[in-house]
Amino acid sequence: xxxxxxxxxxxxxxxxxxxxxxxxxxxxxxxxxxxxxxxxxxxxxxxxxxxxxxxxxxxxxxxxxxxxxxxxxxxxxxxxxxxxxxxxxxxxxxxxxxxxxxxxxxxxxxxx
Amino acid sequence: xxxxxxxxxxxxxxxxxxxxxxxxxxxxxxxxxxxxxxxxxxxxxxxxxxxxxxxxxxxxxxxxxxxxxxxxxxxxxxxxxxxxxxxxxxxxxxxxxxxxxxxxxxxxxxxxxx
Numbered sequence: 001x002x003x004x005x006x007x008x009x010x011x012x013x014x015x016x017x018x019x020x021x022x023x024x025x026x027x028x029x030x031x032x033x034x035x036x037x038x039x040x041x042x043x044x045x046x047x048x049x050x051x052x053x054x055x056x057x058x059x060x061x062x063x064x065x066x067x068x069x070x071x072x073x074x075x076x077x078x079x080x081x082x083x084x085x086x087x088x089x090x091x092x093x094x095x096x097x098x099x100x101x102x103x104x105x106x107x108x109x110x111x112x
Numbered sequence: 113x114x115x116x117x118x119x120x121x122x123x124x125x126x127x128x129x130x131x132x133x134x135x136x137x138x139x140x141x142x143x144x145x146x147x148x149x150x151x152x153x154x155x156x157x158x159x160x161x162x163x164x165x166x167x168x169x170x171x172x173x174x175x176x177x178x179x180x181x182x183x184x185x186x187x188x189x190x191x192x193x194x195x196x197x198x199x200x201x202x203x204x205x206x207x208x209x210x211x212x213x214x215x216x217x218x219x220x221x222x223x224x225x226x
Contacts, residue, residue, distance in 0.1 A: 041198060044216070099144055105154070
């Protein structure tokens with residue numbers, strides 16, 4: 001059973017398009033995250049969400065928005081995609097009070 | 113200024129040697145420190161966590177923390193080719209209401225040669 005799953009694994013799209021990445025966790029965790037890993041391997045937090053509170057990294061453009069239909073899902077919507085959005089996006093989850101993050105397998109986004 | 117810094121490497125060590133990976137951080141209020149291992153094309157996985165000054169050992173891995181020097185390291189004894197990966201250092205600020213808003217370093221690529 002996959003603990004944190006995200007789809008699609010690869011996403012190739014044109015500049016200006018709007019796209020979504022889905023994430024689901026079956027671990028019963030109460031907090032989910034989105035991280036962006038650029039070509040230099042820097043892994044940066046984008047959002048943290050625990051169904052009561054959304055924390056946004058202030059450096060994230062407002063073209064990015066997380067949507068959480070329920071506790072087990074945190075999807076990432078990206079509007080007006082730009083070349084610089086090309087990266088690997090990781091979803092992750094954890095249980096409040098326990099600091100181990102469980103990562104999904106990543107989505108390789110390529111904006112052409 | 114980067115908040116968590118690591119030498120990007122690659123750090124090359126022969127099989128059986130000790131690999132030493134270093135990390136410095138800038139935020140003095142950081143309380144929790146982590147090492148994640150990331151194989152090429154895969155997601156990061158937690159291998160060590162450390163919260164207080166000193167050493168913490170888990171099998172072949174030892175994490176070392178010096179808060180006064182704002183320095184955390186990871187030692188891998190008896191390095192194996194399967195240890196070849198990128199090692200990411202991460203820090204967390206205690207009391208964050210947003211779960212684990214970890215700040216990661218850029219990672220050090222380790223290559224263990226047979």
